[in-house]
Amino acid sequence: MARAPQKSRLRSTLAAVAAVAAALGGISAVTPMAQAATPAAAVTPLPPELEAIRAAESVRIYGDAAVRPPNQRKTGLISLGDSEISGEGVGTYDPATNTAANQCHRSPDAAIHRTGIPADLTFNVACSGGYTGNIRIGGAKQYADELVQSDNLAVKARNAKIKMVVLVAGANDDLQFGPVMTDCVTRWVLSQGTCEPKYGPGWQARVDGLKPKVEATVADLRTVMRDAGYADSDYKLVVMGYPSPIGPDFKDNPGFPGKLPGGCAGYDSDAAWGRNHAVPAFEKGMRAAALASGATYLDNSRLFHGHEVCMEDAWARGLYLDLGDHFPWDENTARQSFHPNYRGHGAFASCLTQLYASGLREASCADPASTGTPVLQAGAWDALYAPLKNGATGDCLDADGAASANGTKVVGWDCHGGRNQGWWYDAPRNTLHVELTQDRCLDAPGSGYGAGTALILWNCHGGANQQFVRDGATLRPAAAPGMCLTLSAAHEPLRLQTCDGSAAQRFA
Numbered sequence: 001m002a003r004a005p006q007k008s009r010l011r012s013t014l015a016a017v018a019a020v021a022a023a024l025g026g027i028s029a030v031t032p033m034a035q036a037a038t039p040a041a042a043v044t045p046l047p048p049e050l051e052a053i054r055a056a057e058s059v060r061i062y063g064d065a066a067v068r069p070p071n072q073r074k075t076g077l078i079s080l081g082d083s084e085i086s087g088e089g090v091g092t093y094d095p096a097t098n099t100a101a102n103q104c105h106r107s108p109d110a111a112i113h114r115t116g117i118p119a120d121l122t123f124n125v126a127c128s129g130g131y132t133g134n135i136r137i138g139g140a141k142q143y144a145d146e147l148v149q150s151d152n153l154a155v156k157a158r159n160a161k162i163k164m165v166v167l168v169a170g171a172n173d174d175l176q177f178g179p180v181m182t183d184c185v186t187r188w189v190l191s192q193g194t195c196e197p198k199y200g201p202g203w204q205a206r207v208d209g210l211k212p213k214v215e216a217t218v219a220d221l222r223t224v225m226r227d228a229g230y231a232d233s234d235y236k237l238v239v240m241g242y243p244s245p246i247g248p249d250f251k252d253n254p255g256f257p258g259k260l261p262g263g264c265a266g267y268d269s270d271a272a273w274g275r276n277h278a279v280p281a282f283e284k285g286m287r288a289a290a291l292a293s294g295a296t297y298l299d300n301s302r303l304f305h306g307h308e309v310c311m312e313d314a315w316a317r318g319l320y321l322d323l324g325d326h327f328p329w330d331e332n333t334a335r336q337s338f339h340p341n342y343r344g345h346g347a348f349a350s351c352l353t354q355l356y357a358s359g360l361r362e363a364s365c366a367d368p369a370s371t372g373t374p375v376l377q378a379g380a381w382d383a384l385y386a387p388l389k390n391g392a393t394g395d396c397l398d399a400d401g402a403a404s405a406n407g408t409k410v411v412g413w414d415c416h417g418g419r420n421q422g423w424w425y426d427a428p429r430n431t432l433h434v435e436l437t438q439d440r441c442l443d444a445p446g447s448g449y450g451a452g453t454a455l456i457l458w459n460c461h462g463g464a465n466q467q468f469v470r471d472g473a474t475l476r477p478a479a480a481p482g483m484c485l486t487l488s489a490a491h492e493p494l495r496l497q498t499c500d501g502s503a504a505q506r507f508a
Contacts, residue, residue, distance in 0.1 A: 043067075044227035046154060053147070054155045061121070067158055070229070074120035076160030079112035080135055080149045080221070081168035083128035084242055085348070086110060089317040089339025097127075102143045103335065104128055111348035112166060117356045121160050125152040128335065131172040132213040137220045150224050157228035164236045164356060165225070167295070169217060170286055171242060174209030177282070181274075181338060185319065188266045196273040203278055207285035214239070214286065218293035232294075236356060239290035239297050240348070243304040243316070244279040245338045247437060248272040250310035252406045252459060257310070263318015263337070264310035275308075276402075276419055276436055280382065287380050291362070298355050299364040299380045303347055304340075306370050306439030306459070313372060315344035350374045366438040368426055369462035385422035385435040387415060390487040391473065391506035396421045397487075397494060399457055404436040407445075408457040410494040412487040430467040430478055431460060441466045444496065449480035453496040473506035474499065 046054060055065035061074065079085045087093065087107025097104035104127035113122045127146060133139045135149040147155075156162065171177040184195040221237060248271040250256055250264055259265050283301040290297035307315035320337045340348065351365035354376035364377045364384070377384070388397040395412030399420040415421065422435025423442075432442040434457055443458035447465040460466065467478035468485070475485040476499065484505040486497040499505060 043158070043229040046158070050147075050151055050155055054158055057155060058159050061159055070161050073159065073161040075118070076121040076123060076156060076162050077112055077115065077117060077119045077164045077166070078123040078153060078156055078162060079110065079126050079166040079168070080153060081126040081166075082130040082172055083126075083335075083339055084171065085112070085166065085168035085240070086124065086126035086128050086130075087345065088128040089320075089336045090342050090345060091317075091336070096145075102145055104143065104146065105335070107345070109342050109345055111345045111352060114346060114349035115356070116349075116353040117164065119163055123152075123156050123160075125149050125156070126168065129172065130169065132169050132210075132217045135167075135169055135217050135220070137223060150220055153221060154224050154228060157225055157230065162225070162230070162235050164238060164352075165221060166238045166240055166352065167214075167218065167221065168240045168242070170210045170214045170282075170289070173213050174206045175282060176206070177242075178338075180278075184267070184270045184274075185265050188270070194267045194270050194273075196270055200273065200277070203281055207281050211285045211289045211292075214289035215293045218290070218295050222294075237295045238352065238355065239286065239293075239295040240352070241283050241286045241298060241300045242279070243300045243302070243340070243344075244275045245304060245309055245316040245340075246271050247275040247305065247308040247311070247439075249405050249437065249439070250308070253310060253312050255312060259310070260319075262310035263320060264308075265319050272402075275305075280419070283380075284382060287362075287382075296355070296360070297362045297380065298351060299362075300348070300351060302364065302366040302381055302438040303351065303374060304344065305437045306367060307343070307347075309338065313343070315340060315347055317341045347374045351376060368431065368433070368438065369429060369460050370439065371462070381424075381438075385419075385424045387417070387421050388423050388507040389415060391503035391508065393487050393490045393492075393504070395487060395490055397423060397507070399434050399436060399440075402436070404434060404440045404457060406440075406456075406458050408440070410442060410455045410457060412490060412492055412494065425468075425470060427470075429462055430469055431462065432466075432468055432475070433460065442468065444477055447479070449477050449483050449496060451483070451495075451497050454493045455485065455495065473508055475507060 058065050087110035088105040090107040090109045092107055094106045097106045106124050110124050112124050127142050134142045137150050139148045180199055187195050246264055248268050279301055287297055304315045307313055309316050309318035317339055351374050355363050360378055362380055364381045365374045367374055390412055393412050396415040398411050398413035400409040400411050402420040419435040424433045434440050439460055440457040441460040443456050444465040445456050464479045468475045469478050477483055483496045484499040486495050486505050488504055
């Protein structure tokens, strides 16, 4: 078979990459705190159009159109927002949301349908490509056969006893997360240079712009629930953050297939910028909006660390072109790219289940030892990581060169507050994680504990050579408690030495 001319192949490649722009446009909780309870008010009647929809749904659920008292209703969970929670990227979709006229791409395998939270009914009204204007009271319909999402909530809240409302929204507002990722991929394909210099300087302004919109959306959802007769304490309203789908450490994957076959096309430095700066700034904005609006917050920013595109056991789908339904190229050809896959939604479901049972107002979720099982942690990640300053040199422990690949040296360096100097001690597992990624831990290479052994970063696995015990201001290998982490001089590697009580072995 004759090969296509080079210019023709390039045009096809560019068309595919351009299609990613539309695809990605849909990209698509500390200690328990008392939540102010607003007394339930009388139920506000729905407009005739919504009342007809409610009555028809009630017939499907109960066999008649009556509005039941809350204690006679089936219990329910509901998710609202964009493609991150609708199920975009899973690959299996409700047929009505996978047509030329409706691309909401709601999946029966989406997280809300897979939690372990006891509920009779689960509702997914999120829609790929949605922004806060498609959710708020009086907002715009996304498609002709769709309701504004807050209207959908109003209907469900009267037909079921809603226990939890999950909101994932903000990426498609000022941030325009998808188009930015698209441009980064396009620039790599065309060898135009990295995209960080283009977006980095204005990124915080974008985050600042989306925060009030997320706050207003939460306020509207509260209003909808109050109008349906709920007090604020009758249900849990969760704002869930976005995980980072791509990172720079894919080459540590022993089965790394290459960037294009694996779907992680882009410059390495842009992948690092996205994980280390863009997503963390986004996450801080989402956290601020959740806390300001009184919602429960779930920080998932590190949930996919170690499971990014092109990593082993990936929880996100990489660059994906749906040529079967969208050929020649159209705006939907690549819309499934860079979204949580089936395993990713399973991770969301696990985190939501743990959060619901915890009673926390703010929590984080991640896979701390690469077991494939997410673990909930009280507090938001950025509040949990802190520098470790040496008592003798004044240096901070530092992932050399702000790298996080397997084998990266850990050294003492001038304290600067960067993420390569943030550390979190996971007390239940005795592991020390670097802030750059939840997937890299302090490691005694080869399980060597002799004097002079230099410590490195390595993929977290929970093994004995990654377990360190805090004893006062010292850190000691659990397998060799007579040895201490030591910085013998400024800018030197972190090494193991026999514990002697010196300031060089104290970290605060």
